Amino acid sequence: xxxxxIILGCLQNDRNYQKVLFDKYSGILMTVCRRYFPDNxxxxxxxxxxxxxxxxxxxxxxxxxxxxxxxxxVVVNVALRKIQTERKVRDWMExxxxxxxxxxxxSIDKLQEEDILTMIGILPVGYRTVFNMYVMDGFSHREIxxxxxxxxxxxxxxxxxxxxxxxxxxxxxxESD
Numbered sequence: 001x002x003x004x005x006i007i008l009g010c011l012q013n014d015r016n017y018q019k020v021l022f023d024k025y026s027g028i029l030m031t032v033c034r035r036y037f038p039d040n041x042x043x044x045x046x047x048x049x050x051x052x053x054x055x056x057x058x059x060x061x062x063x064x065x066x067x068x069x070x071x072x073x074v075v076v077n078v079a080l081r082k083i084q085t086e087r088k089v090r091d092w093m094e095x096x097x098x099x100x101x102x103x104x105x106x107s108i109d110k111l112q113e114e115d116i117l118t119m120i121g122i123l124p125v126g127y128r129t130v131f132n133m134y135v136m137d138g139f140s141h142r143e144i145x146x147x148x149x150x151x152x153x154x155x156x157x158x159x160x161x162x163x164x165x166x167x168x169x170x171x172x173x174x175e176s177d
Contacts, residue, residue: 003067010058022051028068029075035132036079038121046082050075076137080147083129119169127162134159 001020009017029050033043054074061070120128129148133139134155139147141155148155 004063007058007061007063007067010055018055021054025068025071026051029071032072032075032137033079034117035120035136036076036083036129038118042082046075046079049082050078053078072137076133076139077147080129080133083125084148119166122169123162123165127158127165130155130158131162131166 006017006021006024010021026047030043030047033046033050034040037043037046054071057074061067120131123131130144133144133147134141141152141159144150144155145152150158
């Protein structure tokens with residue numbers, strides 16, 4: 001079934017097509033959510049909110065460009081709104097960091113995707129958000145500054161600091177092995 005058929009079915013509020021859309025893209029979009037929310041429950045909430053937004057906004061998709069890219073952009077925007085409104089971010093970040101203290105890998109070559117996501121999840125929320133938007137989702141510093149209401153230089157600075165922290169985590173992990 002093509003994306004076009006799925007979209008048209010969803011636009012008619014057909015639950016079967018909505019399920020097909022969810023089944024086809026939920027894994028990819030969950031990966032996006034996990035980059036912003038290392039806690040599974042928060043990532044799942046963001047995914048659910050993302051799909052609600054997708055179904056509400058689907059009529060705005062104009063069949064130009066990548067549908068998957070459009071879906072990811074919707075989910076990233078939902079994640080950013082959740083980050084901006086979430087007052088308990090610091091609490092779950094500290095909990096996540098404490099849970100991940102036992103993280104080990106033998107060398108940079110053996111880092112798995114899950115290990116890297118764990119490291120990204122430990123970053124402070126500002127660093128993590130800019131890192132994900134720039135490196136993982138391909139936003140420009142201008143787009144990041146507009147979305148987060150920060151300056152472009154702040155975006156660049158947060159990215160540099162995020163990279164430095166990740167390099168330090170990787171080095172410390174390798175030294176402990």
